[in-house]
Amino acid sequence: MNDQPRVTQDFLDSSQYLESSILQYESIYGEDFVSPGGREVASELIASMELDPGSRVLDVGCGLGGSAFLMARDFDLQVDGIDLSRNMLALAEQKLTANGLSDRVRLQWADCLELDCCAQYDAIYSRDVFLHIADKARLFERLYAAMRPGGRLLFTDYCCGAKPWSDEFDEYVQERGYSLCTTDEYARYIANAGFEKICAQDETERFINLLQAEEARIELIPMPETARQKMKLNWQKKVQRARAGDQRWGLFSALKAV
Numbered sequence: 106m107n108d109q110p111r112v113t114q115d116f117l118d119s120s121q122y123l124e125s126s127i128l129q130y131e132s133i134y135g136e137d138f139v140s141p142g143g144r145e146v147a148s149e150l151i152a153s154m155e156l157d158p159g160s161r162v163l164d165v166g167c168g169l170g171g172s173a174f175l176m177a178r179d180f181d182l183q184v185d186g187i188d189l190s191r192n193m194l195a196l197a198e199q200k201l202t203a204n205g206l207s208d209r210v211r212l213q214w215a216d217c218l219e220l221d222c223c224a225q226y227d228a229i230y231s232r233d234v235f236l237h238i239a240d241k242a243r244l245f246e247r248l249y250a251a252m253r254p255g256g257r258l259l260f261t262d263y264c265c266g267a268k269p270w271s272d273e274f275d276e277y278v279q280e281r282g283y284s285l286c287t288t289d290e291y292a293r294y295i296a297n298a299g300f301e302k303i304c305a306q307d308e309t310e311r312f313i314n315l316l317q318a319e320e321a322r323i324e325l326i327p328m329p330e331t332a333r334q335k336m337k338l339n340w341q342k343k344v345q346r347a348r349a350g351d352q353r354w355g356l357f358s359a360l361k362a363v
């Protein structure tokens with residue numbers, strides 16, 4: 106019996122991913138994106154997977170679909186995007202139609218912890234999603250099963266430093282319902298699921314640079330001044346937590362042996 110707490114669709118759609126919040130995030134990260142570095146970082150990471158045209162990719166927690174659209178349009182990949190937030194998926198579906206990519210991208214409402222497909226994907230890609238998932242052992246077991254032998258896993262995620270954390274960071278994590286782990290803990294989860302050639306990189310310095318560029322962008326977004334100040338403060342706090350070593354950002358890749 107597994108008693109790990111689960112983040113639900115209701116929780117996501119009524120807290121962090123209200124439609125209004127999603128659109129605000131999008132205005133900071135850039136069109137179709139809700140993750141650090143927006144299109145530029147996504148493009149770089151997708152290219153780093155070096156997938157053959159026509160390869161089948163699962164984008165776990167696809168959000169507004171930005172990465173999935175890039176993979177299909179610029180890299181000629183076949184993409185399945187899944188997401189647990191109905192609000193996010195409704196916006197992504199409108200964008201998919203507007204982009205005319207329905208022949209190469211399929212979007213589906215699904216919880217990645219419930220994935221039950223076997224050996225279907227040449228690659229599994231995910232950007233800043235697993236922070237929402239407490240049961241990391243089950244997560245990587247599902248991803249491993251879904252991937253074809255020889256397949257590649259690539260993801261980024263919010264991570265943390267070793268405890269004890271500052272009270273402020275503890276409160277932030279609890280309020281968001283995040284389940285964070287260190288880059289070393291991630292490497293162990295990935296290895297325990299059976300993946301090989303694991304690379305777990307701490308990219309916190311880059312995260313800080315991205316946060317600072319995003320904070321500068323907040324100045325240019327039309328919004329009420331009180332909302333702007335609140336948002337700027339949130340971004341400044343992320344930088345402070347990252348500099349203090351509590352909040353971290355990781356880039357991970359691994360292979361499923363042939």
Ligand SMILES: C[S@@+](CC[C@H](N)C(=O)[O-])C[C@H]1O[C@@H](n2cnc3c(N)ncnc32)[C@H](O)[C@@H]1O
Binds near residue numbers: 117137232233234
């Ligand atoms: C920070 S957003 C990132 C979205 C997208 N990957 C991007 O780069 O723009 C995190 C996404 O993970 C999704 N998510 C959270 N838990 C999930 C789960 N168990 N299964 C699938 N998606 C999930 C959320 O609904 C949200 O869209």
